[in-house]
Amino acid sequence: MDRIGLGLIGCGGIARSAHLPAMGQLVDRVVLRATADIDAAAAAAAAAPWGADHATDYRAMLERPDIQAVVIATPEYLHADQVEAAAAAGKHVLCEKPMARTLAEADRMIAACAAAGVQLLVGHSRRFTRRYMEIRAAIDRGDIGDIRLMRENERRMRAVPQVWWTPKHWTGNPQVSGGAPMMNAIHEADLLRWFTGAQARTVQAEINVTIEGNVGVTDFISFTVGFDNGAIGSAEVLNCAPPGYPAFHMMELYGTAGAIRARDHELVGLTRYGNVGADYPGTFDMLLHNLPAYARELAELVGAIREGRPVVMPPSEARAALELTLAAVRSAQTGEVVRLGAGA
Numbered sequence: 001m002d003r004i005g006l007g008l009i010g011c012g013g014i015a016r017s018a019h020l021p022a023m024g025q026l027v028d029r030v031v032l033r034a035t036a037d038i039d040a041a042a043a044a045a046a047a048a049p050w051g052a053d054h055a056t057d058y059r060a061m062l063e064r065p066d067i068q069a070v071v072i073a074t075p076e077y078l079h080a081d082q083v084e085a086a087a088a089a090g091k092h093v094l095c096e097k098p099m100a101r102t103l104a105e106a107d108r109m110i111a112a113c114a115a116a117g118v119q120l121l122v123g124h125s126r127r128f129t130r131r132y133m134e135i136r137a138a139i140d141r142g143d144i145g146d147i148r149l150m151r152e153n154e155r156r157m158r159a160v161p162q163v164w165w166t167p168k169h170w171t172g173n174p175q176v177s178g179g180a181p182m183m184n185a186i187h188e189a190d191l192l193r194w195f196t197g198a199q200a201r202t203v204q205a206e207i208n209v210t211i212e213g214n215v216g217v218t219d220f221i222s223f224t225v226g227f228d229n230g231a232i233g234s235a236e237v238l239n240c241a242p243p244g245y246p247a248f249h250m251m252e253l254y255g256t257a258g259a260i261r262a263r264d265h266e267l268v269g270l271t272r273y274g275n276v277g278a279d280y281p282g283t284f285d286m287l288l289h290n291l292p293a294y295a296r297e298l299a300e301l302v303g304a305i306r307e308g309r310p311v312v313m314p315p316s317e318a319r320a321a322l323e324l325t326l327a328a329v330r331s332a333q334t335g336e337v338v339r340l341g342a343g344a
Contacts, residue, residue: 003028003030004029004030004031004068004302004305005030005031005033005064005066005067005068005069006023006030006031006067006069006070006071007032007034007036007061007062007064007067007069007070007071008032008046008071008073009035009058009061009070009072009073009074009082010036010073010075011035011036011037011039011042011046012037012073012074014073014096015071016046018125018291018294019071019073019294020032020046021291021294022291022295022298023050023298024049025291025292026295026298026299026302029299029302030298032046032047032050032052033052033061033064034047034054034055034060034064034067035047035052035053035054035055036054036055036057036058036060036061038056039056040054040056043056058082058085062085062086062088062089063089068092068305069091069093069094069301069302069305070086070092071298072086072094072095073096074096075177076096076098076099076100076178076182077101079096079098079101079105079109080101080105080106080108080109083095083112083113084108084109084112086118087109087113087116087120088116090118091118092118092119092120092301093113093119093120093121094123094301095120095121095122095123097125097186097187097190097318098178098182098183098318098322099318100322101178101182102326103319103322103323103326106315106318106319106322109315110315110316110319119305119310119311120311120315121297121300121301121304121311121313121315122313122315122317123294124186124187124190124313124317124318124321125294125297126187126190126191127194127312127313128293128296128297128300129290129292130292131251131262132262135195135251135253135260135262136194136195143257143260144253144257144260145255145256146229146231146255146257147195147196147231147253147254147255148230148231148232148254148255148256149233149252149253149254150191150192150195150196150231150232150233150234150252151233151234151252152191152192152234152235152249152250152251152252153236153248154184154187154236154237154238154248154249155245155248155249156237156238157241157243157244157245157246157247162212164239165179165213165214165217165219165239165240166215167213167215171183171217173217174215174217178329179207179217179218179219180218180219180220180221180237180239181207181218181221181237181325181328182325184237185235185325185328186321186322186325188235189225189321189328190317190321191251192227192233192324193317194317195233196227196231196233197229198227198228198229199227199228199341200227200228200320200324200327200340200341201228201340201341202225202226202337202339202340203324203328203331203337204223204224204331204336205223205224205329205331206221206222206332207222207332207333208220211239211240218329219238219240220236220237220239221235221236221328221329221332222234222235222236222237223235223331223332225324225328242277244277246264246278247264248263248264249262250262250263250264300312300313324340
């Protein structure tokens with residue numbers, strides 16, 4: 001079967017660490033034909049191993065008949081316009097999360113892809129991560145009964161030297177960056193919804209700015225969600241741990257018939273200490289941000305294109321995660337419980 005021709009829009013960190021390696025795992029099914037990034041060197045570097053074309057403007061690739069789908073790995077403030085342009089050109093889309101900055105933008109993206117008859121898969125990679133896939137399967141089997149409490153914690157070390165969350169990087173610009181809620185906590189919002197299979201009805205949150213050099217972009221959030229089936233979910237995301245602190249994620253679920261816990265530290269078997277802090281060899285490969293998740297994600301889009309079926313995570317689910325995340329931010333800003341859904 002012919003390989004799906006891909007275009008890559010955005011050749012920064014997530015493209016280099018996840019999407020490009022995922023393409024390399026699926027060379028029997030995809031071929032990268034063009035890249036685009038405002039950083040010409042980044043676009044050229046991403047294209048080189050494939051012998052692909054590269055440019056600083058993504059629009060030219062959308063005119064190519066040998067490209068059937070695009071991977072959009074740019075900051076969220078660019079997603080809506082880029083997805084609409086791709087859909088207008090008849091290209092299927094894998095778009096990084098968060099899908100957009102606002103619900104209005106998300107609705108534009110969904111409508112554009114529906115009108116064009118193209119797939120839109122939003123990159124909630126944790127739905128394609130083995131540990132969470134197995135949790136979802138256990139829930140479906142009834143292993144822990146009805147879920148009553150969920151908790152997901154995420155800890156990340158601040159970069160050394162510090163770049164993210166400061167004006168040196170777009171993530172530190174409050175005019176365009178949604179900070180930890182949009183970059184990280186939207187994952188937690190999606191997982192809580194996915195595991196309960198219920199609608200969020202209330203959310204209460206607190207946010208903070210803690211990293212030196214940060215000019216107002218949230219780098220910590222804690223929130224609690226009440227669902228219409230009686231389940232409670234909570235999450236904390238921290239992006240300001242000191243140098244050497246290990247990346248850490250923990251999910252706990254308690255139900256009427258049992259419990260499940262998944263935590264990263266059980267996967268880390270070696271720690272080295274030096275004069276610049278601690279080092280955890282292989283941690284990135286062993287934790288949830290692993291290559292198989294992104295390869296499964298891309299494979300899902302390719303399968304949906306070839307089989308003419310909807311993707312397993314419809315964009316409406318990504319929109320709902322965005323709605324919950326935005327409501328959490330609003331709660332933190334107002335100091336009030338925010339209600340969602342029919343009772344709002």
